Amino acid sequence: MPQLGRDGDDLGANDELIAFKDEGEQEEKPNVSSERDLDDVKSSLVNESETTNSSDSEADRRPKPHPDVESRQHDTGLFQPSPYVGYPFFMISDLGNLCSPYLTNGALAPTGRTSNSVPVVQHPHMTHLRPLLSYSPEAFSPQRASPGFSPEPAGMSRSPHTACYPVSPGGMTPIPHPLGWLLVSSGFSPRLVPPPQTSVPHPAIVPASVKQEPGASHSQKPPSTSEHDQEEERKPHIKKPLNAFMLYMREERPKVVAQCKVKESATINQILGQRWHSLSKEEQAKYYDLARKERLLHSKLYPNWSARDNYGKKKKRKRVKSETQLEGEMTYQMSVLGFVSCETHAVFYCRDREINLDVKHLTFLFL
DNA sequence: GCCCCTTTGAAGAAC
């Protein structure tokens, strides 16, 4: 599939091609190490943001809208065979209120956005499409904030293509995503977006506990049995990145619920498992690709995180979840304060880092 | 309120 970057063009570095595995590759190359892939990507991070210029123009390399995009949908709502073809948008992080400057027509109602949902700014010609996020986290390049960065919106300039596309009258259902990404119309004039008023929680992080000053009045948590336990509870719970099947399941579950009138997740998951096996390799490859990018981005956001960290934390996580729901405001690691995008790059200014992405890696899928 | 169920895949541990 072209979107898998087999030609090394769509997804950047060739090392990803080695790491990526769809079902067929899993059979043929079961030992391809995602670790090595991550290491390669990590090592390339330093240069990633500085090596984005190439002999090819960005306009040429950037996926172009496909006139037949609607016909690509089949009954499962999935693209085939090339879901990456034809994206009139690129993706940026869910910046909370950040998208509002683009919505001068009020297309995206504030109520359509929740902390863990992905609001969508959609092209009017593709109102039938449900975008599925995709991104190329290998383009992430943590670095210090640019000295010249200013969150002032006054410098924002917008070409006609940068105008916000209104959400279709039918409305777009916010698509929840663990990494909290937001789709925004493309158009590559430099533009500046003021920082949001509220932090955007990174859905991959479940705060282990509300960090409170000693003696906080609303603290009802019983004392931990040990300092170690207390320390453990203070640590935010960084969830595992979703695998391909989980991504598929999250996407297809509502359809199964609607079709089968079943609510029990165990039953639904059985159905989804069967459907998963009935998918073609190309269809599954889309989810493997997304999952691979999830892992890459996750590894960059949390380079020291290990799946082992979550061992034995299921109970804690559930307890913490309810606490989170009760508490309201929380502090998260991944709080994007603002971003700047230009012809070739988008820079996201987070609380503790600056993430530089090559726009050529900002793609997404339609469903 | 907590855990189980049920699925697949990824990652780590154990052998």
Place this chain on the structure above:
DNA sequence: GTTCTTCAAAGGGGC
């Protein structure tokens, strides 16, 4: 290198 275990999502159901 292989096998086993745990966790990721989801929400009804049981205790």
